[in-house]
Structures are given as C-alpha cells and as structure tokens.
Amino acid sequence: MKTRHIAGAMALLGLVALSAPAQSAEKSLYDRLGGYDAIAAVTWDVAGRIVADKKMGRFWAHRGQDGIKREVQLIIDFIANSAGGPLYYRGRDMKLAHIGMKIDAEDWERLMKHLGATLDKFKVPAAERKDVVAFFESTRKDIVEVK
Numbered sequence: 001m002k003t004r005h006i007a008g009a010m011a012l013l014g015l016v017a018l019s020a021p022a023q024s025a026e027k028s029l030y031d032r033l034g035g036y037d038a039i040a041a042v043t044w045d046v047a048g049r050i051v052a053d054k055k056m057g058r059f060w061a062h063r064g065q066d067g068i069k070r071e072v073q074l075i076i077d078f079i080a081n082s083a084g085g086p087l088y089y090r091g092r093d094m095k096l097a098h099i100g101m102k103i104d105a106e107d108w109e110r111l112m113k114h115l116g117a118t119l120d121k122f123k124v125p126a127a128e129r130k131d132v133v134a135f136f137e138s139t140r141k142d143i144v145e146v147k
Contacts, residue, residue, distance in 0.1 A: 030085030039085075040076050042118060047072045049114035056110050059101060095142040104146035112136065 051060045074091040081089040119129050
C-alpha cells in the first residue's frame with residue numbers, strides 16, 4: 001500500500017465533515033483517498049493503539065477478538081460511507097453509540113495522542129493533519145460525557 005493512500009485515508013477522517021457540494025465536481029472523497037484498504041489500515045492502527053492503552057483499553061476489555069473486529073469494521077464502514085464509498089454504515093450515530101461509556105476529558109486527550117501518533121507514523125501532511133484533528137474535535141461533544 002502506498003504512503004500517499006494512507007495519508008489520503010487520514011485526510012478522509014478530517015474531510016468527512018466538509019460539505020458535499022464543494023467536492024461534487026471531483027471524484028468521490030473515498031476514491032481520492034485511496035479507497036477501502038487505506039481507510040482500513042489507518043483505522044486499524046488507531047484502534048490498536050486505543051485497545052493497548054492502559055486507561056482506554058477498558059472500553060474493549062470484555063470483548064473477544066470477534067467483537068473488536070466488528071467494532072472496527074463499523075468504524076471503517078462509517079468513514080468509507082461518509083466519504084462516498086460503496087460501503088453501507090449500519091451503526092448508530094456518535095452520541096447514541098457512546099452514551100453510558102463514561103468517556104471523560106482524559107480519555108479524549110489519550111485518543112487525540114494516539115491519533116497524532118498514527119498521523120506521524122503515516123507521515124500525513126500538515127494540511128490533512130489539521131483536517132483530521134478538526135473532524136475528531138467536531139465529534140467530541142457527542143462522545144465525551146463526563147465533564
């Protein structure tokens with residue numbers, strides 16, 4: 001897999017929130033970012049970091065390998081679908097999916113640290129990195145419930 005596809009996949013995370021009309025004259029965002037394989041590689045990297053994290057691992061601790069794979073697949077589907085790809089997302093919205101998990105500000109900061117490490121690993125350019133962080137921040141209000 002080429003690095004530019006990985007960088008493109010990371011840009012997807014940030015650009016999902018952009019308006020579709022501005023992108024309609026171009027290929028789909030899914031295609032521009034390298035498609036499924038690039039999106040999956042980036043998602044698995046971030047997920048692996050979160051699962052291994054001492055504090056955040058609690059969200060995955062009582063799931064078998066199949067349960068973790070299913071959750072990560074839902075994330076991949078969500079991102080790919082939002083970018084105009086051929087996958088159908090069957091999951092819940094962010095707020096409903098995270099109610100009761102007691103995600104706090106420290107969890108959020110750990111997520112952003114792991115995301116940053118993944119962006120570094122795949123050498124994502126500054127502009128795309130900015131978009132990725134902005135996208136994640138746009139979901140914060142629906143995910144962090146413990147103030």
